[in-house]
Each structure stands twice: as structure tokens, then as C-alpha cells.
Amino acid sequence: MTGHISAGARRWAEVLQLLAEVVPTGPAGVIVDGMDAHRGVVADRLAATLRAAGRSCVRLSRDAPPADRDGWRADGAVAVADGPHRRARPPADGWTVVVWLRTAPPAAGNGADGGGDRSGGAHVVVDLHDPDWPVIRHVDAALTDRDRWYLAESRAFFAARAATWDARFGHDQAAYAAAVTESGLPIGGTVLDAGCGTGRVLPALRAAVGATGTVVGLDVTPQMLAVARTPAAAAAAGLLLADARRLPFAAAAVDAIFAAGLIMHLPDINAGLRELARVTRPGGRLVPFHPSGRAAVAARHGRALRPGEPLAEGPLRITAVRTGWRLIRHDDPPHRFLAVARRDA
Incomplete structure (x- = not known):
């Protein structure tokens, strides 16, 4: 059990590090959408990863007043928000990075959790079929070179499924x-x-x-x-x-x-x-x-x-x-x- 938790923690750290790296320099708005049960936690952890990397970061809460939506731009910070309510109210220049958390399709019983492949318009898609083993499945080419993520993430995706395939x-x-x-x-x-x-x-x-x-x-x-x-x-x-x-x-x-x-x-x-x-x-x-x-x-x-x-x-x-x-x-x-x-x- 300890080994599994350790491996899962390392996998999350790898994914969060890559997400932080693809956020452009300067002021940027990042929105995490998709799976209800995890988007807030992922947004919190991404904000912490950005801060650990030395980026100025503001975590926008659900109830932040509209006047505060763009105040972070003056400081060149990254604003991290989550949820469809925030995605529908973008900053003045729009969301720089939209992260979609993908789960099983609605037919598999996860529709209420924001499941399925409703990731249209997302810059990054993270597969969370197994919440302990996230895998990045798509990153817009404008954000980073494919070679930065494709091979490692493909191996991570199939490695977790090999024994039961x-x-x-x-x-x-x-x-x-x-x-x-x-x-x-x-x-x-x-x-x-x-x-x-x-x-x-x-x-x-x-x-x-x-x-x-x-x-x-x-x-x-x-x-x-x-x-x-x-x-x-x-x-x-x-x-x-x-x-x-x-x-x-x-x-x-x-x-x-x-x-x-x-x-x-x-x-x-x-x-x-x-x-x-x-x-x-x-x-x-x-x-x-x-x-x-x-x-x-x-x-x-x-x-x-x-x-x-x-x-x-x-x-x-x-x-x-x-x-x-x-x-x-x-x-x-x-x-x-x-x-x-x-x-x-």
C-alpha cells in the first residue's frame, strides 16, 4: 500500500510540474474544469506548485468579487480558478490555459461528476479515470513541444493498465x-x-x-x-x-x-x-x-x-x-x- 501511495504521489507531482511549466510567463489566467470532485483540489495544488517554482500566484475563489477578477494582472501574477462558473466569466484577455479533467463517459455512471469527453476548447486534458494516477492526454502545441510530454505520459497511461488489459x-x-x-x-x-x-x-x-x-x-x-x-x-x-x-x-x-x-x-x-x-x-x-x-x-x-x-x-x-x-x-x-x-x- 505504501509503495502504491508513493508511486501515485510521484505521478501527481510529475503532472503538476508539467502543468506549471506550460503556463506562459507574465500574467496568465488558468482555469481547471471538468470533474466536480477534483477540480478544486487540482487548482489548489497547481497554485502551490506555481508558487514553489517562484511564480506569483493568486487562487481565485468562487466568491471573489468581480472587481478582483483582473487585479492580479498588474503584478504579472498567475490567477488559478476552477469550475464552469468561473470558466463562463473569463478575465479581460480570456483564459490563457484551460485544463480539463476527464473521467469515464456519462454512460459509465460518472455524468454527475463532469465525466465524459466534453473537453472541447481545453488547452490541456488530464485523464482522471484513476484519481490516484493522473495522465496528461493532450497539450496544445502552442504551450509546449510534444516531445516534452508525449512519451512519458503515454507510458504512464498504459503502464497502469498493462496487468489488466x-x-x-x-x-x-x-x-x-x-x-x-x-x-x-x-x-x-x-x-x-x-x-x-x-x-x-x-x-x-x-x-x-x-x-x-x-x-x-x-x-x-x-x-x-x-x-x-x-x-x-x-x-x-x-x-x-x-x-x-x-x-x-x-x-x-x-x-x-x-x-x-x-x-x-x-x-x-x-x-x-x-x-x-x-x-x-x-x-x-x-x-x-x-x-x-x-x-x-x-x-x-x-x-x-x-x-x-x-x-x-x-x-x-x-x-x-x-x-x-x-x-x-x-x-x-x-x-x-x-x-x-x-x-x-
Whole structure:
């Protein structure tokens, strides 16, 4: 128990430190909105972190009179407030940083706590599905470089879920195998499972390329790869700890890339697809997959599906052409998402 509390305290300190770092210098207004049960506490702790970093900081209370709303600006301070009532009454220059605390969608029973993905307009989104293990899931590029937060926060998100991932999602093994069968992977080829997670698809990839082929699973999270060791051993597959945005392969080294759930986790989809194209031989294949259709995934997150989203057929076809691919299949029924792209010469 002590270790868990210590780890959670360190995680909160890391998140609060990053939040403090993205607040621009000079006078700034920061509003924390979202989860009712935590936004006041998070605002208090963020204000304390800013002060510890040497920033002049004013914690605006719910009942502060309107005349005091902008007085802090003259001193170059940071004002930290919380709640929709404050968000609806911004400072004269608007809120510099809007932090949204995201929880489970309303369908999961958390609607009264401000849950769901109602984060539109937020500059920073913090995942609080587990209040003891916060994870930053989005930061506007104008506030800080993606490399400052993306890798560490992605690892934190999946590390906390690795041990229970297959218990929650292992029922979709057949869907993974069917997707591999339909993707036309070459016998004897080299196939990379980019973002392999717990390695569920590795046996199906081995069956597709046969005994003479090469199968490699790659993930950024050590805890996921630890779980993947058993299926990797059964499939005679290699495992690599690496970032899919910077693959440790020479150009044109693989025949196919299977990417389950990877594309939407990339902070820059165009750059990510170009890197996947770099390591794929001309004529090779990229197989983005998810065991639920896009509409089903959107509904689980409490939002409506939008036609201009990156994995919609039209936008994905355009992005593929720009990044060295040609989309040859796009299948998006409720029970799964499967696309196949061919690497241009």
C-alpha cells in the first residue's frame, strides 16, 4: 500500500510540474474544469506548485468579487480558478490555459461528476479515470513541444493498465486474427506489430507469414512488453522497446506493419505515417485496425462521430497519399475498423 501511495504521489507531482511549466510567463489566467470532485483540489495544488517554482500566484475563489477578477494582472501574477462558473466569466484577455479533467463517459455512471469527453476548447486534458494516477492526454502545441510530454505520459497511461488489459479486452482475439487473415500479409515476409501492447496479435501474424517469416512486436511501455513475453515466445516473435515515431529499423526493412489502435495515439499523424512508410518496402502494407468501429469507440467516449476525423475514409485517403501510402481498403462496421494501405514505390 505504501509503495502504491508513493508511486501515485510521484505521478501527481510529475503532472503538476508539467502543468506549471506550460503556463506562459507574465500574467496568465488558468482555469481547471471538468470533474466536480477534483477540480478544486487540482487548482489548489497547481497554485502551490506555481508558487514553489517562484511564480506569483493568486487562487481565485468562487466568491471573489468581480472587481478582483483582473487585479492580479498588474503584478504579472498567475490567477488559478476552477469550475464552469468561473470558466463562463473569463478575465479581460480570456483564459490563457484551460485544463480539463476527464473521467469515464456519462454512460459509465460518472455524468454527475463532469465525466465524459466534453473537453472541447481545453488547452490541456488530464485523464482522471484513476484519481490516484493522473495522465496528461493532450497539450496544445502552442504551450509546449510534444516531445516534452508525449512519451512519458503515454507510458504512464498504459503502464497502469498493462496487468489488466487482456482481462478487459482479451475477448476480441478472434477479431484480431480475422483482420490479419484479410490483410494479405506475405508468406515469408517481415511483419512489424507497431504498438503491440500485450502481444495479442503476434500468434496470428506468425501464422500469416509462416515459419520462414519474421515477426517483431514493438511498444513504448515496458509493462506492456512484460505481459507480451508469453505470446511472443509462443509465436517465436521478437520484442522491442521503442517509439513508433522513431523506429529502430533501416529504410525499407519490413514487408508489412500491423497497427492496432496506434494511429490515433500518434500526436502527429502525418509524421507518424511517414516514419512507418520509411521502414516499409515498396508495395508493402500498413494495416490500421481496431476491434470496434469508429462509431462504437466514439459512443464509448461520450461523443458524436465527426466526418472529418483522421480515420474517416476521405481524410485517411488524403493523408495516406501525402505520407507515401495508397489506401486500398477501408472497412468500418460497428464491430471493427480495418484499413489497408499499400506503400508507394
